[in-house]
Amino acid sequence: MSNTHGEQLSTGTVAHGGGAEANFPPFDGATFPSQLLWLAITFGFFYFLMAKVVLPRIGGILEDRRDRIAGDMAEASRLKQETDAAIASYEQALADARRHAGKLASDARDKAKSESEVARNKAEEELTAKLSMAEERIEKIKRESMDQVGEIAADTTGELVKALIGGRTPAKAVVSKAVDAALK
Amino acid sequence: MAGNPEKAIDPIHQFHINDIISLNIAGIDFSFTNAALFMVVTVAVAALFLLLSTNRRGLVPSRMQLLAEMSYEFVASTLRGAAGNDGMRFFPLVFSLFMFVFVANLLGLVPYFYTVTSQIIVTFALAMLVIGTVTVYGFFKHGFGFLKLFVPSGVPAGVIPLVSAIEVISFLSRPVSLSVRLFANMLAGHITLKVFAGFVVMLTASASALGIGAAIMPLALTVALTALEFLVAFLQAYVFTVLTCMYLADALHPSH
Numbered sequence: 001m002s003n004t005h006g007e008q009l010s011t012g013t014v015a016h017g018g019g020a021e022a023n024f025p026p027f028d029g030a031t032f033p034s035q036l037l038w039l040a041i042t043f044g045f046f047y048f049l050m051a052k053v054v055l056p057r058i059g060g061i062l063e064d065r066r067d068r069i070a071g072d073m074a075e076a077s078r079l080k081q082e083t084d085a086a087i088a089s090y091e092q093a094l095a096d097a098r099r100h101a102g103k104l105a106s107d108a109r110d111k112a113k114s115e116s117e118v119a120r121n122k123a124e125e126e127l128t129a130k131l132s133m134a135e136e137r138i139e140k141i142k143r144e145s146m147d148q149v150g151e152i153a154a155d156t157t158g159e160l161v162k163a164l165i166g167g168r169t170p171a172k173a174v175v176s177k178a179v180d181a182a183l184k
Numbered sequence: 185m186a187g188n189p190e191k192a193i194d195p196i197h198q199f200h201i202n203d204i205i206s207l208n209i210a211g212i213d214f215s216f217t218n219a220a221l222f223m224v225v226t227v228a229v230a231a232l233f234l235l236l237s238t239n240r241r242g243l244v245p246s247r248m249q250l251l252a253e254m255s256y257e258f259v260a261s262t263l264r265g266a267a268g269n270d271g272m273r274f275f276p277l278v279f280s281l282f283m284f285v286f287v288a289n290l291l292g293l294v295p296y297f298y299t300v301t302s303q304i305i306v307t308f309a310l311a312m313l314v315i316g317t318v319t320v321y322g323f324f325k326h327g328f329g330f331l332k333l334f335v336p337s338g339v340p341a342g343v344i345p346l347v348s349a350i351e352v353i354s355f356l357s358r359p360v361s362l363s364v365r366l367f368a369n370m371l372a373g374h375i376t377l378k379v380f381a382g383f384v385v386m387l388t389a390s391a392s393a394l395g396i397g398a399a400i401m402p403l404a405l406t407v408a409l410t411a412l413e414f415l416v417a418f419l420q421a422y423v424f425t426v427l428t429c430m431y432l433a434d435a436l437h438p439s440h
């Protein structure tokens with residue numbers, strides 16, 4: 001403390017009420033060097049501490065938190081994608097199973113249908129064959145009987161002719177021809 | 185000293201600087217004074233708060249850590265808003281200034297504590313630090329291009345001398361306005377507080393029922409003013425910081 005300042009202070013304590021304006025502390029240049037020196041020391045130390053320790057530390061904390069949150073968000077979206085994929089594959093499997101089941105059912109139905117069709121066709125064929133055989137036999141019998149009818153008619157006619165006109169029996173060929181013509 | 189009734193009501197007494205450890209180098213007084221003591225206290229409080237609150241580096245912050253992070257992000261967003269991402273190179277300076285001024289202002293409100301920022305030399309030194317940084321960095325980064333700061337673009341050639349003169353004056357007045365604003369606010373606030381608190385002391389000292397009853401009014405006013413001074417303490421620190429950021433933006437981008 002300079003001498004002049006010390007004097008002002010020592011006199012100031014006595015006559016303070018009156019002489020305060022002459023000694024307004026903020027404008028007292030004698031205190032400036034001391035304040036500047038200590039401000040430089042304290043603020044310089046504070047600046048150094050902020051720049052080297054505190055701010056990197058807080059910045060690191062904030063960055064860690066940002067990274068952590070971003071990482072968690074990425075993880076969450078990855079898990080969500082996995083869930084979606086699992087749901088999609090489940091849906092797919094379900095749809096496949098449905099389709100497969102439907103196919104099996106329709107295959108079985110088709111098979112049963114075609115088997116019954118085959119059996120029916122076979123039965124029909126057999127029936128048709130039997131029918132045609134029966135028809136053929138009827139036809140044959142009919143034809144044979146018709147032939148026999150012609151013969152019988154010719155014989156009868158020959159006998160009738162012999163009985164009517166007497167004499168000998170007419171030639172069989174002639175009679176048959178006449179009977180056929182009459183039958184037609 | 186506190187018992188002296190004259191000093192108890194003298195509003196200027198609180199700004200007196202007293203030696204604690206006398207120190208005289210080359211005839212210049214560098215004593216460790218009460219002002220220097222509270223500079224140390226300010227730095228210690230601010231530094232210890234920031235160091236201890238962030239000590240755990242919690243992913244989930246504690247309340248104290250949250251306060252430290254809020255002050256960090258508050259200053260960072262102020263600086264980024266004014267000077268852009270380039271401005272973040274000055275972040276330690278701006279943050280230190282904000283914390284120092286803010287804590288010094290707040291500590292000044294504690295009774296019997298010295299208000300470091302009520303000294304014009306302190307605020308002027310801080311303002312000169314800012315303007316010095318702006319000027320040195322501006323010339324270092326842009327060379328003579330920094331002088332474009334004084335020649336706003338889009339101004340007709342005829343009025344450029346006038347405008348430039350005004351810009352130069354405004355630039356030179358910046359440290360003055362920056363330092364006087366903070367200093368005057370702190371000084372006036374503390375004088376006002378002391379005057380009204382002094383009324384309480386004087387009225388109660390009269391020892392009459394009327395005097396003691398009337399003392400309630402200045403007492404209520406003192407309480408209200410104390411609350412206001414807390415607001416001012418923050419606001420002036422914030423204003424100092426915002427203006428610092430704007431001046432630094434000039435250093436980064438001199439052509440408006």
